[in-house]
Amino acid sequence: MQFASYGYIAHNQLVVKAGGNLKEILLRFIVLLCGVLASAGVCNATQLNVWHMVKEMDADLAHTAAAFSRANPDINVVVHALPNEELKASAIRAADQQMAPDIIIISSDNVGYAGLMRLSELPPEWVGDTLPDAVQQALQFNQKNYSLPLFSGNHLLMLYNKALVNTPATDWQQLVVQQQEFNQQGIQTLALNYQEPYWFALFASLFGADLVTNNQVSLGSAEMAKALQFYQQLAEQNITQKQCGYACVADDFYQRKYAYAINGTWALAEAKRHLGDDLGIMPFPTLQQHKMQPLASYIVMVFPNQALSSAKAAQIKQFVHFIRQAENLQPLAKKYYLTPYYHTPTPEPWLTEPFHLQVQAQNRLSTLMPASTAMVSVWNGMQKGMLLHQKNTLDATAAASFMQKVALRDQQLLEAGQ
């Protein structure tokens, strides 16, 4: 499962893109085919197209959709998973070409693209009365509600293998000491999706570097430069490796090649399946009492190309109502260690399980990403700046400035195009 807004995609960009394109083509082919068949009277059910970025949850969502279609034979729901970046670009392009899907399940920070995706504003009955400020900022764009939350708790976690780690490190210095022991055992220390800015953002928080301030990108700070240097040192000290990607934080960690791993909540189910009771969740190590704060988001449903005003609005609402029922959300939440989001509080007895409690404890330490043009604009610049610093093309200060320069331009372009 992948809930991060940006972080997941880059580890296998080419494969994912190729797969995404193929699926998109197939999807369009099915839509076209159904249109032809409908005109012939063979296929006369209304089809709802659902794109989502939660690859790990694809089968479960398809299962839910199938259940809905069985209950509503006149509505055929087609669920299709797309990598996050591909999903965003395709959704914007499709909205522009009047070929957008009806529903998109995406992380809440991407609501910052509301204008480009031509998102439908939610009807009042779907919107909660009172929301905390942080949640409001995460779900609303320009004080308007475009996203319907399904789950909360989408953020990074510090995982470790209990079979390899006796005492989890509480600060980075301990981790450096432990690294020598791991090396002697032929074990790598920390699996980190090194070149992904979503992971790097965690280390930016360690030095107090804000990515966004007052809906303006703020990447060019001295704290950001320090974070870059610290990040570089991790690789230089071989605590982690520059080439370590998503396969590293997932497969290699599961194969016990790494003692620690930083990965998202979406990967917990898979990790648990591989490591069983050896899987441990721990607080992020501190650095001179400074804590790391992962960036968190909601998993939300959005409705591109003004779908809620389209001819299929009723069917869309039917499906939304169906999926938001506790009997449908709860199994998914439980399986993927997420917290379901309802209008009304619902008792969740399983949330008392220790593993869930640990996840929720981490969740409380995370920072919700606002749904803003600034927030969605930081990632491109951050990644370019990181890579240029990692390649020693720019020093840390210049790299941070470069990040800011690119992100600012992206934000300006985005706002100009909203």
Place this chain on the structure above:
Amino acid sequence: MKIAKLSLKNLLILQFVLSATLPTLLLSGLLISEFQNIQTEEQIKKQSAQTEKAKLQLEFELEKFALQLQQLAVDSNAALAASSGIFAHNARNSLLQIAQNHQLAKAVLLVDKTQWIVEAVPVEAMVVPLTPLQPHLEALFAEDYAATNQTIFMSSVELSKQLLANSAPAAQPLAEIIVMQIPLKLADTAVTDPRSRLTGAIVALLPLQNIKTMLENYSPDTTLQNIYWQGRGLITDAKPSSDMMVTQVELHVPNLPLALTVEFATTRAAALGAITALTYRYALITGLFLILLLLAGWLFVRAEVKPITALNRMVEGYADGDLQQPKQQFPFTEFDQIAGVLHTMALKLKEHQDLLERRVAQRTSQLQQAVVELNQINAELLKTQQQLVESEKLSQIGILVAGVSREISDPISQSLAAVNTIQQQHLEIAQAVKHSTLKRSAFDHYLRESKLSIEQLSRNLQRAEELIQSFKAVAVDQSSEQRRNFNLYDYLQQVILSLRYELSRYNVKVDIKGDKVMVLQSYPGTFSRVLTNLVLNTLQHGFDSSVAQHISISYSLLPDGQLQLVYRDDGAGMAKPVLKRIFEPFFTTAQQDGGSGLGMSIVYNLITQQLKGSIDAESEPGKGASFTMTLPVRVVIKPR
């Protein structure tokens, strides 16, 4: 001229080896030369084919690359990325895909209309300076929707250096860059028209250094010598050589109006490597073959030369006199025949030898007898000669003694007369005293007469004394050959004085000319004997007593320190036959007058042997004779 002696054995081995190898070597040399020519032609063909293939391969890569860039430009993600950061990720993936498929470009950029680098692969290219590209991009963007793909050939040291920063270092990297610019357009239709919107461009930077490297990889067997753009060589450190085979190909780059000319070269040494290796292998095999031939030749020749050696030993035996050795048998008929002939010859030679030995023994006996007789005759001759020499010596001594007697008799006689007179007067005075008849006048007469007698006596005795001293000196020098100092002038005067008697029988005037002070250290007796013999020879053979004659003796020191003594007379002279034989012993023209024929021979011997000098005689009948003697002397007192 000395001729170096050759060994037949070595000559035969040489002949054997040369006969076997020389044709092979000549033929092989010819073939290798032909191979080299063929290989050169083949290499040129191969190089042309390879370079053509390399060129086509690279052109294909360039075409493919350009095509993929065009395809990317058609992808709306790229066009959108130029206007929005949302699509940057997709565009980057596309760029990465192209970059992974092609190594030609060192950087592929996605640039928007403000010349902002939206995406770049590799990521380091995000910060490359676009200043050198600025005019080209401006020109492209100025065309807006009508812009077409462009390829530009430009030079920028800074940009090239930055692009090649992560490449393998080259000695002098090329500064030229091929820039492919593909415009990015957004259009609702497939047709580009004024409704289309130009959003930016894909810019691919292909350093010429990179293209050079690829061409070199595609043509591994040849060397890329230079790349020419509009006739200008871009590789400045290229080293052309006359010993190279050069081929040129035209490299066409998509959308570049002019082609690049690429020059490949291969050194002849590299091209002929195979032939050279073959030659070395051949040389090795030939060397081994030659060794085998030498061994075989040595064995053959040894077998052939062995009977010659035996024959040689046999002939040496004959040469050493072993003519009776038994006849040997040889494996070859020819040698057997020669041995038979030699054996027969040896037997015959033995017979002749025996006969000859007998004759020689007989002749030797006769010769020995003759030698004994000859020795006897010779001894007698020597004895006779000695007697004659002694006789001559006695004769000369006799002459000397006679001269002495003659010279001394007069003063002695006068002295005796004076003594007689004194005695007579003494008796008269004594009688007068005894008888007391002495008168004063008688006594005074006695005193006057005795005084005169005493004076006469004294004068004559002194005269005799002088004569005796003179003869004594000459006689002593003649009889003893002691080296001593003497005044030459005085000594010559004394010798002439000793001959005064002989000279007195002729009307002769003797002149001695020379330095009167000079004292020599030599053998004065020898000088005396020489001069005496010359004077006697002149008197006996050259002078007529009725005619006034003249003898001239002169001497002087030559520049080399030798003494030249010239004796000259104006006598009858000699004819040439006489002159030629004048120094021969016993040669005389006055045998009937008692001449011994030894005088001039003695002179010659004294001059040449005793005084270590030389003597020359000159004479013509009627013109007197002249003897010039050149003598090495030690001068004690130098002449004035």
